Amino acid sequence: MTAGKPIKCIAAVAYEAGKPLTVEEITVDPPKAHEVRVKIDYTAVCHTDAYTLSGVDPEGAFPAILGHEGAGIVESVGESVTNVKPGDHVIALYTAECQKCKFCTSNKTNLCSSVRATQGKGVMPDGTSRFHNAKGEDLLHFMGCSTFSRYTVLADVSVVAIDPKAPLEKVCLLGCGVTTGYGAAVKTANVQKGDTVAVFGAGTVGLSVVQGAKVRGCSKIIVVDINDDKKTWASEFGATDFINPMKDLKKGETIVDKLVEITDGGLDFTFDCTGNVNVMRDALEACHKGWGQSIIIGVAAAGKEISTRPFQLVTGRVWKGSAFGGIKGRSEMNGLISDYFDGKLKVDEFITHRRGFTEINDAFEDLHHGDCLRTVLDLSK
Ligand code: NAD
Ligand code: DAO
Ligand code: ZN
Numbered sequence: 001m002t003a004g005k006p007i008k009c010i011a012a013v014a015y016e017a018g019k020p021l022t023v024e025e026i027t028v029d030p031p032k033a034h035e036v037r038v039k040i041d042y043t044a045v046c047h048t049d050a051y052t053l054s055g056v057d058p059e060g061a062f063p064a065i066l067g068h069e070g071a072g073i074v075e076s077v078g079e080s081v082t083n084v085k086p087g088d089h090v091i092a093l094y095t096a097e098c099q100k101c102k103f104c105t106s107n108k109t110n111l112c113s114s115v116r117a118t119q120g121k122g123v124m125p126d127g128t129s130r131f132h133n134a135k136g137e138d139l140l141h142f143m144g145c146s147t148f149s150r151y152t153v154l155a156d157v158s159v160v161a162i163d164p165k166a167p168l169e170k171v172c173l174l175g176c177g178v179t180t181g182y183g184a185a186v187k188t189a190n191v192q193k194g195d196t197v198a199v200f201g202a203g204t205v206g207l208s209v210v211q212g213a214k215v216r217g218c219s220k221i222i223v224v225d226i227n228d229d230k231k232t233w234a235s236e237f238g239a240t241d242f243i244n245p246m247k248d249l250k251k252g253e254t255i256v257d258k259l260v261e262i263t264d265g266g267l268d269f270t271f272d273c274t275g276n277v278n279v280m281r282d283a284l285e286a287c288h289k290g291w292g293q294s295i296i297i298g299v300a301a302a303g304k305e306i307s308t309r310p311f312q313l314v315t316g317r318v319w320k321g322s323a324f325g326g327i328k329g330r331s332e333m334n335g336l337i338s339d340y341f342d343g344k345l346k347v348d349e350f351i352t353h354r355r356g357f358t359e360i361n362d363a364f365e366d367l368h369h370g371d372c373l374r375t376v377l378d379l380s381k
Helices: 047-054 116-121 168-175 177-188 204-215 230-237 255-262 277-285 310-314 329-341 357-366
Strands: 007-013 022-028 035-044 069-077 089-092 151-155 159-161 196-200 220-224 241-243 269-272 293-296 318-321 351-356 374-378
Touching: 007 357, 022 151, 022 357, 035 089, 035 168, 047 357, 069 151, 069 168, 089 168, 159 329, 168 177, 168 329, 168 351, 168 374, 177 204, 177 269, 177 329, 196 204, 196 277, 204 220, 204 230, 204 269, 220 230, 220 255, 230 241, 241 255, 255 277, 269 277, 277 293, 351 357, 357 374
Parallel strands: 196 220, 196 269, 220 241, 269 293, 293 318, 351 374
Antiparallel strands: 007 022, 035 069, 035 151, 035 374, 069 089, 089 159
16 A cells, blocks of 8 residues: 555656666655656657757756656545546646636637646646655656656646556557647648648657548648658558658759649648758748648747748738647547547557666667657566
8 A cells, every 4th residue: 555655666867968867766755635646657758858858958957757758557646636546547648637727718729727837847736846866855847747757746637547448558659749740630730631731740740640631531641751761651651742852852942842833832731740940931831822721840949930921921821839739638638549449540550669667768869760759668677
């Protein structure tokens, strides 16, 4: 019986920017009111973890326990928690859903303000941490999730119970990349049968946009990526065309020229899944005059800005953004799990690497290789 007591467990601690994570034993305090302690079974590594660890994230603070794409089982709950109970299978949500704040009740956005301020500071809503190292020092939380620990504590608004039949070693990916891309296509953009779509960047996010566009019956799904190795994956996930702008353009031709030419004036929808601000501009300008919409999903490096001629917007192109695919984690996650069971949503196909948790630093290395979409770590190993 561990409820109400501190738990000692393995975690990967980010002590310093640019340094490998330290795998060590930490202490995880019991959950306070409106908090949930979860035994994390599986977590993947995403670019945002690497971005923060690299030190270029101006909001990155150390020492911290990173990780935000994870799933596990509720070990215990604090007072007043009503949405989950011990034994529930859950996914951690970096985009909370309190169902009460101005954002949640607006029906216009999946952003939620309930834990925003403290989550950004790396602490729980009461301003303190539940993680301590062997020296008794506090360790910061990350994105309200901290899935790089066998046990973590989440705000109750940052956790969703899922169908226990869903395999946690796979659906942990619904905690970020897959949901982000799929949701951006079917929810933020709400692409329809017959629409033409271009997706810039064929990582997990971009390929998941592709699968959303395919499910909706889009007529053309063009993937643009500078890495030719992505061509096979693009076609497996549903792309109709693949363009490598480094190799497939005529002399003097731009990617925008090419896309506009092959789509009779431009795309109905484009998606940036690269985080490169120049690509974001191309994606906007490749949209059809009068109605084309470009959705920014990629997270640009600190300080970067986007630009275009205002005339692009005056003439009807629309620039939008999407966080976590516009998906409300607590109310909509089980719909995605159903889509997964029904074969409409691919998840397993994104898992290119599996490792034991102690190999977490190798999983960060995997991210730099073109053959890796996601590495899933098993926290029992
Ligand atoms: P990834 O690195 O696996 O994929 C990026 C792809 O873009 C790669 O295939 C790469 O070859 C390609 N690329 C790079 N530069 C390019 C260029 N100039 N032109 C065309 N293609 C180019 O990353 P991912 O996990 O798929 O994530 C994609 C982006 O989405 C990242 O910026 C990530 O931080 C962001 N993201 C955003 C959200 C959100 O909620 N908005 C959530 C998760 C991830
Ligand atoms: O509500 O102000 C806010 C911030 C919401 C956070 C949205 C994050 C979107 C990008 C995250 C990157 C990938 C994990
Ligand atoms: Zn809210």
